[in-house]
Amino acid sequence: MPGTTRGFFGRSRAARDPRLPPGQYDARDDWPVLHAEATPRLTTDRWTFTVEGLVDEPTTWTWAQMHALAPSRYSGDIHCVTTWSKLGMTFDGVSVDTLLAAARPQPSATHVVAFSHTGYTTNLPLADVTDGKAWVVWDAEGKALTAEHGGPARFLVPHLYFWKSAKWVAGLRLLDHDEPGFWERNGYHDRGDPWREQRYQGD
Amino acid sequence: MSSLMPGPPAAAPLPGPAPGAPISWRTARVLAIRDETPRAKTFRLQLPHRTRHMAGQYFVLRLTAPDGYTASRAYSLSSPPEGPDGSTVIDLTVELLDDGEVSTYLHEVVQPGDELDVRGPIGAFFAWDGTTPALLVAGGSGISPLMAMLRLARNTARPDLVRLLVSVRTPGDLYFADELRGPETSIIYTRAAPPGDPRGVGRLAPSDIAPLVRGGETAFVCGSTGFADAATTALLAAGVPTRLIRVERFGPSG
Numbered sequence: 539m540p541g542t543t544r545g546f547f548g549r550s551r552a553a554r555d556p557r558l559p560p561g562q563y564d565a566r567d568d569w570p571v572l573h574a575e576a577t578p579r580l581t582t583d584r585w586t587f588t589v590e591g592l593v594d595e596p597t598t599w600t601w602a603q604m605h606a607l608a609p610s611r612y613s614g615d616i617h618c619v620t621t622w623s624k625l626g627m628t629f630d631g632v633s634v635d636t637l638l639a640a641a642r643p644q645p646s647a648t649h650v651v652a653f654s655h656t657g658y659t660t661n662l663p664l665a666d667v668t669d670g671k672a673w674v675v676w677d678a679e680g681k682a683l684t685a686e687h688g689g690p691a692r693f694l695v696p697h698l699y700f701w702k703s704a705k706w707v708a709g710l711r712l713l714d715h716d717e718p719g720f721w722e723r724n725g726y727h728d729r730g731d732p733w734r735e736q737r738y739q740g741d
Numbered sequence: 742m743s744s745l746m747p748g749p750p751a752a753a754p755l756p757g758p759a760p761g762a763p764i765s766w767r768t769a770r771v772l773a774i775r776d777e778t779p780r781a782k783t784f785r786l787q788l789p790h791r792t793r794h795m796a797g798q799y800f801v802l803r804l805t806a807p808d809g810y811t812a813s814r815a816y817s818l819s820s821p822p823e824g825p826d827g828s829t830v831i832d833l834t835v836e837l838l839d840d841g842e843v844s845t846y847l848h849e850v851v852q853p854g855d856e857l858d859v860r861g862p863i864g865a866f867f868a869w870d871g872t873t874p875a876l877l878v879a880g881g882s883g884i885s886p887l888m889a890m891l892r893l894a895r896n897t898a899r900p901d902l903v904r905l906l907v908s909v910r911t912p913g914d915l916y917f918a919d920e921l922r923g924p925e926t927s928i929i930y931t932r933a934a935p936p937g938d939p940r941g942v943g944r945l946a947p948s949d950i951a952p953l954v955r956g957g958e959t960a961f962v963c964g965s966t967g968f969a970d971a972a973t974t975a976l977l978a979a980g981v982p983t984r985l986i987r988v989e990r991f992g993p994s995g
Contacts, residue, residue, distance in 0.1 A: 541768065541805065543857065545850040548806040549842055561813055563842070571966045574866045576973040576986050621813060686966070724865040725764055737801075738863065740763020 557615050557625050559732035565622035571686045572620060578656050578706055582690050585655075587674060588709035589641035597641045598709075601690070604674065607632045612673055612696055617732040619699040629694055631675030634667045634710070647712040651719060652693045652704040660702050660719035661728060662695065664712065671697055674707060699730035699737070764860050766803065771855045772830065777916040780837045781882060782848055783819060785830060786859065793827035794818055795868035796889035797961065797989075800833055800861030804843060814843040817886035817963075817989075818862065819917070821893035822871075833859075834885040834916065867989045869961065871897055876953055876981070877905040878972045880945070880964025883991055884916050887963055891926070900925050904953045908945050908968065927953070950975040963989040 555564060582601040590596045599607075610633040617623045643664065650667055653659045666672070673694040676683050683689035688705025695702045701721050722728050727736040735741055769786035776782055796818075803813040820832035837848045851857070869875050869890045877887040884907050894903040905926040909915045911933040921928075929949055934942050940949075945968065960981050962972045969990045976986055 541856070541858070542807050543804040543846075544855055546804040546806055546812075546846055548804070548810040548812060561811055563812075570990075572990055574988055576977065576983050576988060577970065578983075620815060686970075720866075725863050738764040738860070740765065 555625060558623055559617055560735050562617055562621055562623040562732065565624050568622070569624060569687065570618065570620070570622055572618065573705060575656060577685050579685055580655055580690055580706060585690055586709075587637070587691070587707065589637050589712070590709060591650075591712035592644040592647040592714060593638075593712055594642040594644060595640065597637070599637075604632060604676075604691070607636050610636070610673060612675070612694060614696055616696050616700055616703070619701055619726070619730065619732075619737050623732075627696075628679055629673060629675040630677035630680075631673045631691065631694070633670060634672040634674065635670065637674070637710070638668065641712075643712055646714045649713045649716045651711045651713065651717055652702070653708055653711060654704045654706045655708045656706050658704055658706070658720050660693075660704050661717055661722055662698070662702055663716070663729070666698060666702075666729070667695060667710070671695065697731070699727075699732055701726065702730055764863065766858050766860045768856050769831075769859045771851055771853050771857060773853055774851065777834060778914055780914075781834060781916055782837075783832050783834045784847065784851065784857075785820075785832050786857065788829050788831060788859075791827045791829050792831070792862060793825075794822055794831070794862035795865075795870060796821050796893045797868040797886045798862035798864045799886070800831065800859045801863065802833065802843070802847075803858040803860075804846060805858065812843050815863070817889070819885045819888045819892075821889045821896055834882075834888075836882040867961065867963075867987050869893070869959070871899065871902070873902065874955060874958035875903050876955075876958045876960045876976075877903055878945075878950070878960060878962045878964075878976070879905070879907040880968030880972070881909055881914065882916070883963030883965070883968065883989070884921075885963075886989060887961060888917050888921070890961065891921070894925075895923075904955075904958075906945075906949060906953060908949075908964070945971050945975065947975040947978045951979045954979040954981055956980070958985070960986045961989075962986065964991060966990045 585601045586598050588598040612629045615625045651661050675694045676691040693704040693707040730736050769788050772787050773785040799815045799817045801815045805811050816833040819834040835847050838844045871893045879887045894900050908929045910931050930942050960976050962969050969988050
């Protein structure tokens with residue numbers, strides 16, 4: 539445990555929501571917008587999503603083809619490494635399991651890189667995006683995802699810090715090794731589990 | 742503060758720790774506290790080690806209560822890199838946020854001599870190496886990381902490399918007011934301007950940005966989400982390509 543800061547007692551923990559991981563606060567009605575570039579304006583008529591790399595059937599879906607897949611909803615919480623969380627969110631899209639079932643990962647695949655139409659990348663173990671843990675989503679709280687929040691569609695891996703949930707997602711590349719993405723090369727943790735406060739390298 | 746979502750994989754410089762290296766917590770001592778405005782203070786910290794940072798980067802500061810509860814926030818460095826060997830003293834500028842758990846503690850409780858846990862520097866995308874032309878666009882408290890860039894340019898006798906536009910509500914809201922002014926800086930006011938200010942008051946407009954664009958420079962935008970969107974729109978309209986625009990949005994982060 540770190541040393542105590544003189545005169546700091548923090549907010550009352552009696553009222554602290556057990557859904558909040560350590561070091562997080564409830565952003566309530568705010569949904570902060572945090573990314574490092576101009577917000578891209580992508581149109582759905584040219585939008586695609588691709589699964590490639592170590593798969594038997596590299597596959598690209600158009601916007602219409604994605605919407606023809608079995609729908610899947612996430613209802614729950616999201617956690618940003620900058621310390622805000624939003625509780626009880628609803629996102630609609632498709633499960634990554636559905637996409638991988640079509641592309642058929644090869645046995646050697648162990649990790650994925652999610653990449654965006656902007657060039658952003660983030661890395662994850664394959665096990666963190668399978669078995670109902672990850673989505674490609676286009677609706678948030680019942681409304682079309684805005685460009686500021688990654689629309690028309692973003693990646694969603696809600697059990698990890700939200701930088702893993704790549705905005706403006708364009709696809710997944712399956713690899714047989716871990717390959718640090720944009721923030722991970724710049725000091726952020728390779729896995730990013732909010733319950734273990736894996737914010738930066740070495741946590 | 743702080744930028745934390747997708748940015749493009751541009752050829753950003755890689756300062757600070759090597760990729761994959763741990764970013765360790767250190768205990769810093771507060772050397773001095775300076776009022777920038779009634780709602781902003783700069784905390785000068787003595788680090789226990791030498792650190793190399795780039796203008797635009799930030800540190801994370803952590804408070805720990807007696808029962809182990811912690812609260813962390815990221816704050817921009819407003820001090821420039823001192824030289825190639827790095828610095829042992831850094832300045833973090835902190836805006837007092839309504840209901841801000843950490844900023845309220847820092848503003849109301851911390852005194853010189855206190856110890857604070859920090860780690861950094863962090864953030865390589867929103868960082869300037871001091872050698873290429875840069876257009877700096879700040880909204881309110883977003884001036885802090887850009888002040889580090891302006892200071893770097895002046896300290897290295899290259900003020901010609903930077904142009905800085907800062908937008909504030911009123912003259913009293915301007916951070917670093919005594920030091921900021923110069924031929925490379927312009928100040929615009931959104932609610933109340935000093936007497937005789939030829940521009941008058943009004944939100945940032947493309948006509949504020951266009952005259953500052955020289956072509957080929959990197960633009961660093963820092964401010965609220967609304968300000969950042971207005972500034973990036975104006976930069977794009979003035980011909981600055983997306984790949985040369987870097988944005989740090991200040992969200993509500995307590």
